[in-house]
Amino acid sequence: MSRMRLLLAAVLVFGVGCAHGPPALSADTLSRLAESPGGYLAGDAKGLEDGPLLNNKDFVWSLAFSPDSSRVAYTHLGSKFYLLGLWKLGTPPELVSDKNVNSYEYDLEAVAFSADSTLLATAGRDGELRLFDAASGEPKGRILTEEPLTAVAFHPSGRYIVVGSVKGLVSVFTVPQLSFAFESRAHAGQVSALVFAQDGTLYSGGWDKHLRVWATREEALRPDQARVIFDRRGGFAVVRGAVNGKAQVSFALDTRAPAILLTTEAATQAGIDVAFLKDTLTVPTPLGNTVAKLAKAQSLRFKSLPMEGVDIAVCDVCVPTGAQGVLGAPFTERFDIAFDESTREAIFTAKAGSAPGAETQGLVLAPQADFNFEGYVNDVTVDAKGQRLGVAFSQDKAERTRAVYEREKKGVEEPKGPFNAGALVEASSGKILKKWSVHGGVVSSASISPDGHSLATGGWDKNLLLFSEGQEQPVAEREFGWSVRRVSFSPDGRWVGVAAWTPQNPIGDQESDPAAALFQVLYASPTVERR
Template identity: 80%
Template structure:
């Protein structure tokens, strides 16, 4: 462990033992005005990064976010068998509130975000799930599983919707707290790397197609007589996914020969059907002859925004082909046309009778507003407090952890600086780069803009966190880490910078290593208090 990191850890322990976490350069009057100003934040030129508490020095930490009032911080990290969500209150000292298993280690937990009022937390991962948690306690509040691996998540400022971005460029909108599907748009040709909302609901999305796109959001009537859902070919069947009774996400094989809509016993239980209490039965043919299945009347299906009400479902394990949890038979295909868009791998389900009476609904939609193209891959996008400026992280190669990358790291080969291995301040209205710093070696993975829009904190695969200010080429501060930096963020009040990083893992003894989730004080030359 380096001497620099040892000193950082020592300082963190001292702070954690009871010292107040207050920037030494802030006057008591400034602190008092900040605490008494709702939505207030510090504005001014930072002069340095001060020491702060280390929250994790054992794991790979993937993402990090502050609550809107800057009183809590949450991060996702990889334990021995599971990805976890850690939640801390930033008291004196910081207190770990919750550290819960979220999903198994096979699916990276890429993103975490607080809602605008701080009441909810959300994670998004490559298992396709958006998960909700209580923002104060960390207790689970619900989940929805989408059709694509997820890489970004953000709450709409109204508190009624949540938006998720996928590794294949899809941006999807769900209601809160129900997590019902509302709308989707193929926003990028490649991974969605970031989602950021302005207070007026404008959405900024960044992607590996080298674009930042701007979306107007508005509530409008949604089409409920058609849905586009991904399909796969499995064992001679076309398989699609839908929800049953608003509780279970089920993979259905489409089979026009089957005389019923069918679920396995396990899927029926997940959908809230108490199979043991079903009295009616129906005969269903199978490859081995007819079988008698129990029948659940008047159930509901949903394919994205399209509801299918009043369906009877047979429960039969031997009637469902391998690789599926259910079958959409003739009771479904008699009511809905099924066609296929091979270019997008989507099945188009269309009601033959048109929208069902009373099925009309309102929901949030996205409309293209602007498109900013850049020369580098966009790895992160953040927005200042007034929605005027963006902080953007770029790289000249995709930020993918390939074998070649690992081999260079093992050999200690330093990645080169380059024009678009950079962090930048960008005008949110025009997409014009106001100032760009090409200081990192290799990928710049993250860029957090200060609340006042004048400064930027960047993190990269060169193991460095850099603090930069408009109009100045030199650094206002930097810190080194044991491995790649994944996420950097200013706290909404401007007092803290949070860092999520990977750390060289130590399998023996106390298993402690270099900092992986850490906070640093932002020390200002002078600071004023502004309001959002």
């Protein structure tokens, strides 16, 4: 059993003091913090005190605190599924729920709470954005997007949520409806981080070595055009669209088809009771005509572009392999189709323009600044006043390659370097105010303290490090069993949470090194400030 595991096993409840270093928070400080809604601790961070151990069995991928610092959630890999664990912080913490989210083939990359702490969201490489009740963990909604997802953040208003993809796409959806509102190809590579300042400014980090700043505003959206990602399969361009607001379906574009078509399975997912359909339509196939059941007055949506009053024929043999439906002549009669091969997007434009009164409100992202760095940007966080950012960099792209695993297996230490680092960055200019190049290899995560003067970092060198602005070396460190995936300051500044992988133990109690753990931040002379 590792020294780290022994230490944490001894301090599973709050309030256990350290033998050396600054004292834990006083009762008076905790009382002032509790009496200050939106308040946070400020001062010189001097150390960490081991706190509750939440998971010591699994690969934990991401971790987030609720804005009111009353709950913590993390995504982790079970035997067959990725799960979402939700805990209520107390003495001791209470596990609220631990639910299966998606199959183990698709990493569950990101988790975030809404500003009012009532909703929880996950984003995964299966392309799904999911909403959950933050009090119970019960599902509240989901939408399948066009690309694998790697980042998620709620707008401070609570009316919108933003996700980032492996291909650099940043998309905006309404909350709780999860209706598409806006998108921008923000990065030339994976979106590694999304975070909002309190004033609505969005910061996005990417593997193109850019950190971009976006102003946000609500405006009327014209739902007469949509740009939709397409693939080419079996001689057809294939796009995704929603049917009846219930199912995301892959459609082959075929102007020769006399109808809009769905397979029986896709129709059922869209809420169409195929067995009770009375109307029929004759549809030609390569093997001759077939009679298909017809569902009248259905609806389609391609992002913000609606198509109402649609008749859909249900016919399995009419749909080409690799698709779940066909957009035939009834679709092309109403929409012009163009292809942008550079972005792999099909552009649908309504021939009749927008219907009167069809305009909707949506959140629009407007480029405000673009900061380019020498290292890959792996994580971005923002302080309580929106003045400083915490940024994690690496000199090599943070990809888990076979070469990386072989080096880890052999115990080869990754090199230190100028941009294997965590940094405090001025939000308005992108200027690096302080950079710590202490980790060996990839720095996967960096979380800035609410007061903007401390930084917690985690890396593939197994280390959690805590830095204070006036110090060259970390003021505290903890070693884990394997890679640290995510670190996060709680919004009240009291805790640092860590998500890590742990060497898995398939026998006995299956316990291993810590994978989700909390540490109390120690301050020399803490004060309580308000946002």
